[in-house]
Amino acid sequence: MGFSSARYSLLNLIDAADSVIGFIEKHCSHVKGELGGKPFLLEQWQKEQIIKPLYGTLNAEGLRQYRTAYIELPRKNGKSNLAACLALYHLLKDGEHGAEVISAAGDRNQARIVFECAAAMVRQSEVLSKHVKIKQNSLEYKNNWYRAISAEANTKHGFSASAVIFDELHTQPNRDLWDVLTTSTGARRQPLVVAITTAGHDVNSICYEVHDYAKRVQKKEIDDPTFLPVIYAADKKDDWREEATWRKANPGYGTICKAAYFQQEVRKCESNPRQLNTFLRLHLNIWTSSETSWLTDEEFMRGADSVPEEKLKRLKCYAGLDLASVKDLTAVALIWRDDEEDCYYLRAHHFCNSVKAQSKEKSGSIDYFAFQTAGLVTITEGNVTDMDAVRDFILSAHQQYDLQALAFDRYYAEMVVPDLIAAGIDCQKFGQGYASMSYPTKELERLMCQGKIIHGAHPVLRWQIGCVQLQRDDADNIKVSKRKNSESQKVDGIVASIMALGCYFNNADDEAVVLQIVSL
Numbered sequence: 034m035g036f037s038s039a040r041y042s043l044l045n046l047i048d049a050a051d052s053v054i055g056f057i058e059k060h061c062s063h064v065k066g067e068l069g070g071k072p073f074l075l076e077q078w079q080k081e082q083i084i085k086p087l088y089g090t091l092n093a094e095g096l097r098q099y100r101t102a103y104i105e106l107p108r109k110n111g112k113s114n115l116a117a118c119l120a121l122y123h124l125l126k127d128g129e130h131g132a133e134v135i136s137a138a139g140d141r142n143q144a145r146i147v148f149e150c151a152a153a154m155v156r157q158s159e160v161l162s163k164h165v166k167i168k169q170n171s172l173e174y175k176n177n178w179y180r181a182i183s184a185e186a187n188t189k190h191g192f193s194a195s196a197v198i199f200d201e202l203h204t205q206p207n208r209d210l211w212d213v214l215t216t217s218t219g220a221r222r223q224p225l226v227v228a229i230t231t232a233g234h235d236v237n238s239i240c241y242e243v244h245d246y247a248k249r250v251q252k253k254e255i256d257d258p259t260f261l262p263v264i265y266a267a268d269k270k271d272d273w274r275e276e277a278t279w280r281k282a283n284p285g286y287g288t289i290c291k292a293a294y295f296q297q298e299v300r301k302c303e304s305n306p307r308q309l310n311t312f313l314r315l316h317l318n319i320w321t322s323s324e325t326s327w328l329t330d331e332e333f334m335r336g337a338d339s340v341p342e343e344k345l346k347r348l349k350c351y352a353g354l355d356l357a358s359v360k361d362l363t364a365v366a367l368i369w370r371d372d373e374e375d376c377y378y379l380r381a382h383h384f385c386n387s388v389k390a391q392s393k394e395k396s397g398s399i400d401y402f403a404f405q406t407a408g409l410v411t412i413t414e415g416n417v418t419d420m421d422a423v424r425d426f427i428l429s430a431h432q433q434y435d436l437q438a439l440a441f442d443r444y445y446a447e448m449v450v451p452d453l454i455a456a457g458i459d460c461q462k463f464g465q466g467y468a469s470m471s472y473p474t475k476e477l478e479r480l481m482c483q484g485k486i487i488h489g490a491h492p493v494l495r496w497q498i499g500c501v502q503l504q505r506d507d508a509d510n511i512k513v514s515k516r517k518n519s520e521s522q523k524v525d526g527i528v529a530s531i532m533a534l535g536c537y538f539n540n541a542d543d544e545a546v547v548l549q550i551v552s553l
Contacts, residue, residue: 049097050089053119054080056126060161061118064153073118073154078284083115087227087261096223101215102261103247104229107283107318109290110265112229116198117150119227123196124172124179125164129221132177132195137214139204141183147200148172148181184210192217197226203233203240207398211239232266232318234310236330237399237496241320266318269331273309273317274299282317328481333498335484340378345369348378350434351540352427353463353532355525356445360386360416363423366529367430368537377480377534379488381526382409384423388416397522399496409493420448431458440536461539463532471510473535474503480534497527 054075061073075084083104090098106112116136123134136151138144152172155161165174172179184206194217205211218224233240247262249255267273267282279295280286286295298316302309310329313319321329348369355364363384368377383404390401390412404410411426413419427449430436440463441450450460463469480486488494500522503511513531515522 049091050080050085052126053084053088053122056122057084057118060158061121061154062157063114064150064157070157073114076285076288079111079115082263082284087225090261097225098258099261100218100224100226100259102225102227102263103243104227105232105244105247105264105266105318106229107265107290108231108315109294110283110285111289112231113146113150113200116147116200116227116229117154120147120151120179120196120198121154121161121172123225124177125161125174127196129177129195129223131193133193134177134179134196134198135192135194135214136179136181136198136200137210138181138183138200139206141185143201143204144181144183147198148179151179182210190217193220194218195221195224197224199226199228199230202228202230202243203235203238205239207393208239208242209398211243232314232320234314234321234499235496236320236499237492244320264318267313269319269329271317273302273313278317282319327501327503328478328498330495330499332482333495334490336379336481336486336488337490338487340380340487340489344371345378345434348435350430350436351533351537352430352436352439353529353534353536354423354427354439354441354449355529355532356423356442356449357418357525358445360389360418362523362525363418363420364525364529365423365426365430366526366533367434367436368530368533369434370537370541376485376487377537379486379491379494379530379533381488381491381494381530382411382426383493383526384411384413384418384426386416386418387412387414399523404493407492409491424449424452427453427458428456431456438536438540440532440539442532461536463535465512465528467506467508467510467512469535470512470531473531473538474511474513476538477531477534491526494526494530497524500524501527 058072058074063069063071063073087099087102088097092098120134120136123129124132136144136147138146152167155165155167155172165172170180190213192214194214197214197218199205199211202211215226218226228240228243230240232244235241246255247260247264250257250260251262251264265282265284267278271278271281276292276295279292283290286292295316298312302312310321314321348371351368353366353368357363364381366379366381368379370377385401389395401410401412405412411422413422427439436458438459438461439453440461442465443462454460477486500515501513501524502515504514505511513524513527515524
């Protein structure tokens, strides 16, 4: 076979890329389905949009120009198979002495997918199987090795990676593994980090950070000649029911992924709209703000205009106070109605104890200190939130603005509300059940979709919008809850905002609003 070391000469684009293409098509194979055991013949888009630019674009030293590639593809387009092929190429043919090839994923099961695919390719190849030792957790060739690790790995340090392939980057629970592995390539002459992923739903994730960077490189807003963005996706304005949209987002449509499958998934979404976000994200590669449909990130960002501070002191203010336990988040939301502009202005502030903020486990790896620097969170010392800070914030708002009323939930109210009442603030109980929450929740959704809730792209609320899952009763009343039981899922600011809007409705002078509430 002759896996000789490559010399770093000034190769032309065709020779460099054809080395990779030739290796894959000669030695790699499909491992599952109707093509199982047959040669892995790359599709034209895989060659032209990924392999040729990534491996064939060289710098003046004859080395690969690109050191990072972000490849965003919908499901069923052969990501794992392609990733396995690249892992084997870097193990056997890249010419890196003592190569350390790593495929990374969010959890152990995901991490094994690409590894097992590569191992199966080795077993199916008469040539590869003679040269590569297959062990339980690694593939080895001479003094080169390939391993799969996950974010759950006990040790992630000590690597000197020559190639890193991140499978489904959107599943990474935090940025730790990305940072450790990308920085581990520093001693290599032409290292390569490839992220192959579908779109996600967490705009505070490392995946969205890299996605956003890739989009800005594509638009030439950032000049980074070492970064290759390859993104296949539909636009949010595209009709998700149309075959043209499926084809636009899926380069393997009609070959790797089948038309019948899309037709079946669309029928499911039409009968159960709550599945739509899953279809948009996984099959059209559209980033959504949650796994189930409520407000999309695009809808939330329609209110991203700045809140005009000079107007707020002239308008009536209403507040919502979501008091959590002293070890969790507490949120205060303030809302003002501007009749002239036919809109509402919304501000929210959160409170968190320092132990929670400093602990990755307790914080869910949310950077509360960055939010504090932005003036959106107050972190109080100790392992419980200082409710005096909550009280003082509301009292300050009372002095600064025309605070008409504050809605509060009775739970934990005794820690703050008596002092507020003593200061002359009209504090009103606001239940958390469907009867109290449904109408303002529906109105918040409607107003945000219309861009009539102006919040200045509030990053904490933007994160929490993506954590929302709606609960619904038999009468189609709704209320907000968290998507799942996780420290990284919080909705306190959203709940406080709904309460503030409800407080406005309950105290509004607008007869149309009062009649609408009474008619419910």
